[in-house]
Amino acid sequence: MEIKDRVAIVTGGGSGIGRATCLRLGELGARVVVADMNFEAAQETAGLCGGSAYQVDVTSSEECAALVHSVKKLDILHNNAGLLTNSEDFFSAPPERVVKLVNTNLAGLMLLTQAAAHAMTGRGGVIVNTASVSGLRPWPLDPIYSASKAGVVFFTRAVAEQLKARKIRVNAVCPGLVRTPMTANSPRILALTPEQRQKVGEMLVEPDEVVDVVIEFIQDDSLFGEARFIGKSGLPPEGKMIRGL
Ligand SMILES: NC(=O)c1ccc[n+]([C@@H]2O[C@H](COP(=O)([O-])OP(=O)(O)OC[C@H]3O[C@@H](n4cnc5c(N)ncnc54)[C@H](O)[C@@H]3O)[C@@H](O)[C@H]2O)c1
Secondary structure (H helix, E strand, O other): OOOOOOEEEEOOOOHHHHHHHHHHHHHHOOEEEEEEEHHHHHHHHHHHHHHHHOOOOOOHHHHHHHHHHHHOOOOOOEOOOOOOOOOHHHEEEEEHHHHHHHHHHHHHHHHHHHHHHHHHHHOOOOEEOOOOHOOOOOOOOHHHHHHHHHHHHHHHHHHHHHOOOEEEEEEEEOOOEEEOOHHHHHHHHOOOOOOHHHHHHHEOHHHHHHHHHHHHHHHHHOOOEEEEEOOOOOOOOOOOOOOOO
């Protein structure tokens, strides 16, 4: 799909990968709707990319529907809002955080996909989901996050044919560690020694490297139902995901 003059919604657009996507889409001439539950952050991104800000909590089906409805003709959706448990381990994750994480990372993504697919039916469109390497390989440090992202990978692959029948392509990016506020503010990373932190720093990819793949998924009309890893080194073998963060 040609990006110029297309209308694009980016969730989690107020920060990190979402903000970088908004900036690139703006440079390529898209009309960007920066959707985030943090309205101030969304406004800041909108100011940087010449887009508009929209406050949304993707865990609400009503808010997802209203977001899509607020846009006249939706062409592109980047389902990118997400969060970690940020708990010490699986056992100490508060129940409300477990539910919030699954609702944000997985259910919310499905709800917005449904709303967007209704709006795109007839004219077609493109959806890009942000999954994670932890959706391709089990990540022992945050099993709840890992399961939610595996859900995103399988949802993307499973729903691709039904969407394609409506001329909508869906793909997923699966990044390893990315240099964003999510990693910078992670209690686990903050607790590391300077030497350990330097090692982590060497593993980080830049948000723009993830955006390169998002843009390819939007532009290349032959791609659908793909879940593509992006990271500093190759996809870790089964059982070799980092344990020490
Ligand atoms: N940073 C990494 O290392 C990394 C690696 C793989 C995948 N990811 C995924 O990439 C995506 C973006 O991560 P990031 O690193 O840019 O994080 P980030 O914390 O910098 O940005 C996430 C944004 O999502 C927004 N958000 C959270 N919950 C929301 C909700 N319910 N409704 C609307 N907006 C909400 C936040 O306000 C924030 O602006 C996430 O899905 C994350 O899981 C990140």
